[in-house]
Amino acid sequence: MTTRRSFLKSAGGSAALATMSPAAIASVNRVEANKAPGEDLFKLGMAGYTFVNFNLDQSLEMMKKTDVHYLCIKDFHLPLTSTPEQITAFHEKLAKSGVTGYAVGPIYMITTQEVDNAFAYAKRVGVKLIIGVPNTELLPYVDKKVKEYDFRYAIHNHGPDIALYPNAVSIYSAIKDLDPRIGFCFDMGHDRRNGDDPVADLQTYAKRIFDIHLKNVTAASKEGKTCELGRGVIDIPAFVEMLRKVKYEGSCSLEYEKDMKDPLAGIAESVGYFKGVCDASRKRKS
Numbered sequence: 001m002t003t004r005r006s007f008l009k010s011a012g013g014s015a016a017l018a019t020m021s022p023a024a025i026a027s028v029n030r031v032e033a034n035k036a037p038g039e040d041l042f043k044l045g046m047a048g049y050t051f052v053n054f055n056l057d058q059s060l061e062m063m064k065k066t067d068v069h070y071l072c073i074k075d076f077h078l079p080l081t082s083t084p085e086q087i088t089a090f091h092e093k094l095a096k097s098g099v100t101g102y103a104v105g106p107i108y109m110i111t112t113q114e115v116d117n118a119f120a121y122a123k124r125v126g127v128k129l130i131i132g133v134p135n136t137e138l139l140p141y142v143d144k145k146v147k148e149y150d151f152r153y154a155i156h157n158h159g160p161d162i163a164l165y166p167n168a169v170s171i172y173s174a175i176k177d178l179d180p181r182i183g184f185c186f187d188m189g190h191d192r193r194n195g196d197d198p199v200a201d202l203q204t205y206a207k208r209i210f211d212i213h214l215k216n217v218t219a220a221s222k223e224g225k226t227c228e229l230g231r232g233v234i235d236i237p238a239f240v241e242m243l244r245k246v247k248y249e250g251s252c253s254l255e256y257e258k259d260m261k262d263p264l265a266g267i268a269e270s271v272g273y274f275k276g277v278c279d280a281s282r283k284r285k286s
Helices: 004-011 014-018 022-033 056-066 084-096 112-125 136-149 168-175 188-193 198-208 236-245 264-285
Strands: 043-047 070-073 100-109 129-134 152-156 182-187 209-214 251-254
Touching: 043 209, 043 264, 056 084, 056 264, 070 251, 084 100, 084 112, 100 112, 100 152, 112 129, 112 136, 129 136, 129 209, 136 152, 136 168, 136 182, 152 168, 152 209, 168 182, 168 198, 182 188, 182 198, 188 198, 188 209, 198 209, 198 236, 236 264, 251 264
Parallel strands: 043 070, 043 251, 070 100, 100 129, 129 152, 152 182, 182 209, 209 251
Antiparallel strands: none
16 A cells, blocks of 8 residues: 555656546545554555456456555556546546546557557656556657656566566666666566566665566576465565565555466455565564
8 A cells, every 4th residue: 555645656657647637636545544653665556467358447456445545557458549537437447436546557669659659658647657568769859758748667677588578687788877766667577587686676676666566476487487476486475575674655556467367365365464564564563
């Protein structure tokens, strides 16, 4: 969960809320009203890809059942060509379920026109964080658009499956000299599948990590598969402690890629495990 102040920062400031419907703003305020004292700066969300096999109503129902209130919006739920009226209706539907859309993506980009489309889409949606996967030759153009829109742009790593941005260091090497509003959507599972240490990488690159795809995997190799959060090879309690150490204020959005046509049980177990780790470790410190 998060404070309203932290949400404003992660969503891009009050300008983002200014473009949202009253119902969407009310959703943020409801979540803030239920925040317990001493809660973490980071918030728990859902990565939209988790629901690739479900329509929006079904997805929101699963989020309601698992008590998750933030969603990274995928274009299969809200197409890039959506009109302002469709976007308003979308936000109102989320708000009725107590959910706020905080970012869009991942969006793959291989042309400058696709970069233009993504930024225009995010502006219409009313968020200031884009999760993107641009071809490397487009990075100077992305840098230009970030300055033009004053948006943050988070590049998603994909592990050993594709050569483009396999891990954190590959992203940092590509963006280190670009605008600081260009950073990472850090997929900790793919980072581990690439043979890297997500806890150490979180510490190293924290200032440029704007979003996290929360997951665990069965092995630190290409063969590793997504599993329930508490059952894999990543030390989740250590990751949570590092989130606190670096004062991460963004979203940890569960991307559950197991049993994707029937994911509710695994989502519920993973959400419960993450909340339990956060609660238990917080109590030990108090």
